[in-house]
Amino acid sequence: DAKTTQPTSMDCAEGRAANLPCNHSTISGNEYVYWYRQIHSQGPQYIIHGLKNNETNEMASLIITEDRKSSTLILPHATLRDTAVYYCIVRAGGSNYKLTFGKGTLLTVNP
């Protein structure tokens, strides 16, 4: 699986959009970009994933650059409950089930 690089920490004001970047310059054609988050002391929670196209669900939007070497997770209206560590993970599709977690980005949403 390709390696990912994320900032160690970020701050965001409550109600504003949180934009979390991720670099994955060695991503290969069959690898997906997944985002999970981990709220303090809890198990990680799936947020969203994508291959080439931008994706949106009820939690977030995922913007993947055309060359697929980086992506941005967008929380459109951050709340205090979005304070968590966000993990960007790249993995191949198909039967490769493994997730390789890095240290992620600690997003702190401030009132």
Place this chain on the structure above:
Amino acid sequence: NAGVTQTPKFQVLKTGQSMTLQCAQDMNHEYMSWYRQDPGMGLRLIHYSVGAGITDQGEVPNGYNVSRSTTEDFPLRLLSAAPSQTSVYFCASRGGSYNEQFFGPGTRLTVL
């Protein structure tokens, strides 16, 4: 659905003791896995299973055993606990609309 459940929530062991961490899921997922998380670190894969009767090693398997006799259960056994195994252990199963992984609430283990 209860999702992924783990027991116990907390456990303190002495060096050399053995124990089993329980994990169960009621979503009929074939794939299950165990991770450990040390302070300030991401999760590291210990063992995983792609179905009943099939298990394989992950990134940090030493000191741990697993078995998968049913689809629902995937216990993790510590054979002879060491202080280096002090960690938070998460069990996960994979399935759902996007084949995402569902994680349990974790077991916090301290080995003295």
